[in-house]
Amino acid sequence: MQALGLVAEYNPFHNGHRYHLQQARLLTGADVVVAVMSGDFTQRGEPTILDKWQRTQAALANGVDLVVELPVFNAVQPAHRFAEGALRLLNDLQVATVVFGAEHPEWNFDSLVAAETKFKASNFKDYHATYATQFNQQLSAQTGYSLTDPNDILAFAYYKARQEGHYTMNLLPIQRRGNDYHDQTITGKLASASAIRAAWSDLKTIKNTVPAATMNELAQLQRLPSWELLYPILRNQLIQTPVEWLQQIYQMGEGIEYRMKEAAQRALTYADFIRLVKTKRYTYAYLSRLSLYVILNISKAEHDRHQQVPYHHVLGFNQVGQAYLNQVKKQLDYPLIVKVNRDERDGRFNLDYRAGKLYQNFTKVEQDMKHAPIRTVKEITLTSE
């Protein structure tokens, strides 16, 4: 069986995702679709609108055969680390091709990676906005390309990760279709995930943009998972933790710990908190990821330790995905976690477990312990879309 790999957040799973998936299948002629999906928190450090099991269910109902969780230490990261983590798992799962959307699929991304390799700014290792901006200015001057669209940046990151990992899979960028990432209007059957989230309670408006599996879950959503709801926890953590401890947090440094503590002491809402902390140096995404590391109390040492021991946490599959898993599982380099037990909880799965416990503030639903993968039966259908 030949596999096609996707990297996704499915936040939530919508018609654009389904279209992308069908295109990918047509283009590659793959037998099985494997998605590496973020858990309960996104790349930008936000809680997902539906939990990972609900999103897995929707993905399986709409063409994905196997869903594996992208661990939180890769999922909630800037594009390059997100891509590294996802490709590492897809490579181990032996997918032949990874397909992803891009604004400029026609670009020679490998040449951009080569250009970046030359751009050695020793004092900009952390991929802050300042780094991205400077690199992009130089790239634009040298090549004429402007790497500013989030999907192009992610595409670039996949090429870079493939090169650095010496992976042999094909990379296939395809043109994004439908509304722009930033477009918040909903007109037809295709809308951006962020537009759908913004309109989540207006079921009539979003009805045409998402498949039934997503619609059913959104219809039962009581309140939108958000940082505002988590803010009392974050705030207390920042207030009660000494700065010397905060300095141990992954990605904390350069005095931002003092800014965050001071802001938490003053702000009663997350919006106010971010307004007080924000500077040109730090993007909103950087700060919300950092907020997540604080609330999950992820230390630098802990992050590095977990980063070195990847695993495949299986969230769900149909009979095709299961057959594929059986085909590859003996050759996997990384362990397969099918059901989280106490050893996993306190061991390598610990960060994901803790992220799931935080997410329980929204749903009350236990996210991991003894949770078996979702099993569905693939229906053989002939649909045009």
Add this chain to the structure above:
Amino acid sequence: MQALGLVAEYNPFHNGHRYHLQQARLLTGADVVVAVMSGDFTQRGEPTILDKWQRTQAALANGVDLVVELPVFNAVQPAHRFAEGALRLLNDLQVATVVFGAEHPEWNFDSLVAAETKFKASNFKDYHATYATQFNQQLSAQTGYSLTDPNDILAFAYYKARQEGHYTMNLLPIQRRGNDYHDQTITGKLASASAIRAAWSDLKTIKNTVPAATMNELAQLQRLPSWELLYPILRNQLIQTPVEWLQQIYQMGEGIEYRMKEAAQRALTYADFIRLVKTKRYTYAYLSRLSLYVILNISKAEHDRHQQVPYHHVLGFNQVGQAYLNQVKKQLDYPLIVKVNRDERDGRFNLDYRAGKLYQNFTKVEQDMKHAPIRTVKEITLTSE
């Protein structure tokens, strides 16, 4: 001016407190009444029903002339440490007599203190229930007294603290009047604070039991401050903090950190959490105090450091209290904090500040920064009650 000292939680200030206060004034003929009052958390580790400023207002409106805050590192403690902290401040404030309620004011408490001094159980230093029980059994066998009523235990603690501190003030236990501490029924004008809290939303029932100042504040209370409301914060703290860090928390040890972490991972409510953690060895009060130390992240080292630097945080006064403060302030051993500034916030006042920030989850009201003492004008009245 001769001062009378009281130690109080006023949770909330009710008619029983007013009666007690009037009795104390009559018995001592004091010119001024000084109350050392807990801040926003009680001796049992619970958030107070009204904040410290609201309770100060009620106290000043009903006979107290000067209110000083009992710092959280003394206020949220077993009886003996609570009493130690309170008497230390009242001694520095040069009160002539401390008056307090007791079930058995006729007892010779000094002789009970002498009996305890003989009872040396080297392995029971922490005043757990087991210690109290064993001491009480021996005391009962030796003297016939049974030290089980909370007010008698506290009375005992004042005598002990006076002896250990070599203080010279008089101690005057007076008979408690009205409903029992544990009595939850409300019939007349006197009800226990716990009965009033339990009936807080039933304004008609509690109306006769509290003075107007308390009634006005309770009438505006939206929800009862409780551990249930703080539980998401406590829970996250316990889940996300490594046990090695939890072991640094004041009063944590003997493996209770593992029990608390495990319980937090499973329980979605504070009631369930306590049910899972509770053993015969630990009282409810012990566990809720420990929960507060966890949520405030008070380490053993930090507690010990703060314990050694007492201060007087002035919450409010009328012109009589102010005159008294002027009379004694030059002879005080401990500093006077009249308005909390940034140095106090980050320095000696830090634990109280952090407790106030936690309490902001209930009220949104800044508890300390730049908060001036409440000033009222004492009305000269001739009331029979």
